[in-house]
Amino acid sequence: MNKPRMTLTLLLAAQIALPGCVAAVIPLAASGAILNQERKSEPEPEPKSEPDLPVLRKEDRVLTPPGPAYVDIAPPPANTAPPAPNETADPVGAEPPTARVPAATPARSLRAYDALLSYAVTEAARDPVERPRMSAVLQAPTSLSPARADCSIRPPAVLFDLDPADGLFDPDTMDHSDPLLDVMVRRLRAEAIDIFWISGLPALRAGDVRRVLKNSGLDPKSDDGILLIQRSEDRKQERRKQLQETHCLIAIAGDTRSDFDELYEYLKTPELAQPLEELVGSGWFLAPLPLTQGQ
Structure with missing residues (x-):
C-alpha cells in the first residue's frame, strides 16, 4: 500500500473512533461532577468542642500553703524512749497524732506534807538555847525581807x-x-509539836470546826488549838501573830501564799515578793487542803 492511501485510511479510522471516545469520556466526567455535587451538598461535620468546665469561683478555691504540712507535738516525757531508727513512718492518710499534753502535776501534792514533817521534826529537835529555831512568821512583812521573827524558847x-x-x-x-495526813499529824504530836488549825470563820462556828476535825480523824481527842475570827475587825494575820507570842510557829501549811502572810493580798507587783520565795519549803509549805468535800 502506498503512503497517501495509508494516510487516508488512518484519518477515516480516527474519525470513526473519535465519537465513541468522546461519548465514553463525557459520562465519566459527568459522574465525577455529580459526585462532587453530592459531596458539596452534604453538611460538613462540626468540629468537636471540649465540654464546658465549671467556673471556679474565688470563694471556692482551696489554697494550699507552700511546703509540707506539720503537726506541732509537745515533747515526750523525759522517761519516754525515742523511736527505734528502723521504725517506719506513719502511713499516708493516717490521722495526725494528737498533741501530747503531759499530765498536770499538782504543785500542792501530799509530798508537800512529807517535806513539812521532815522540816518540822528537824526544827523541833534543836536546842533553842544553843541554836535558835527558825520561825515561819516574818519579822517585818512590809519590808518584803525573808527575815523571820524570834522564837526564843517557846514550844514548837x-x-x-x-x-x-x-x-x-x-x-x-x-x-x-x-x-496519809492523819498519820503525819500523829507523828507531829509524837514529837511534842503542837497542832493548830486556822480559818476565817467566826468563833461562833468553833463547835462545828471541832466536830469535823474529830470525826475526820485529824484531831480525834480534840486536843489541837483552833484559831477563828473573834471580832468583825479581826484578820487571820492577827491570829497568826497571837500564836507566835505563845509558840514557835516553825511551819505553816496552806494552799496559797496569802495563808503565810496577808501581804500577798495587797501586792500590786507580785515580783517584788520574790525574796520571800526562799521560805517556800523552809517554813512555808504549799499543800492540799486538810479537809475537802467527801467523794
Whole structure:
C-alpha cells in the first residue's frame, strides 16, 4: 500500500473512533461532577468542642500553703524512749497524732506534807538555847525581807490553814481528810509539836470546826488549838501573830501564799515578793487542803 492511501485510511479510522471516545469520556466526567455535587451538598461535620468546665469561683478555691504540712507535738516525757531508727513512718492518710499534753502535776501534792514533817521534826529537835529555831512568821512583812521573827524558847507548833484560796472553810461539806495526813499529824504530836488549825470563820462556828476535825480523824481527842475570827475587825494575820507570842510557829501549811502572810493580798507587783520565795519549803509549805468535800 502506498503512503497517501495509508494516510487516508488512518484519518477515516480516527474519525470513526473519535465519537465513541468522546461519548465514553463525557459520562465519566459527568459522574465525577455529580459526585462532587453530592459531596458539596452534604453538611460538613462540626468540629468537636471540649465540654464546658465549671467556673471556679474565688470563694471556692482551696489554697494550699507552700511546703509540707506539720503537726506541732509537745515533747515526750523525759522517761519516754525515742523511736527505734528502723521504725517506719506513719502511713499516708493516717490521722495526725494528737498533741501530747503531759499530765498536770499538782504543785500542792501530799509530798508537800512529807517535806513539812521532815522540816518540822528537824526544827523541833534543836536546842533553842544553843541554836535558835527558825520561825515561819516574818519579822517585818512590809519590808518584803525573808527575815523571820524570834522564837526564843517557846514550844514548837505547826499551823494548818483550813480555808480554800477562793473562800472559807465549810464544816458542813468539807469533812474528808486524807489518811496519809492523819498519820503525819500523829507523828507531829509524837514529837511534842503542837497542832493548830486556822480559818476565817467566826468563833461562833468553833463547835462545828471541832466536830469535823474529830470525826475526820485529824484531831480525834480534840486536843489541837483552833484559831477563828473573834471580832468583825479581826484578820487571820492577827491570829497568826497571837500564836507566835505563845509558840514557835516553825511551819505553816496552806494552799496559797496569802495563808503565810496577808501581804500577798495587797501586792500590786507580785515580783517584788520574790525574796520571800526562799521560805517556800523552809517554813512555808504549799499543800492540799486538810479537809475537802467527801467523794
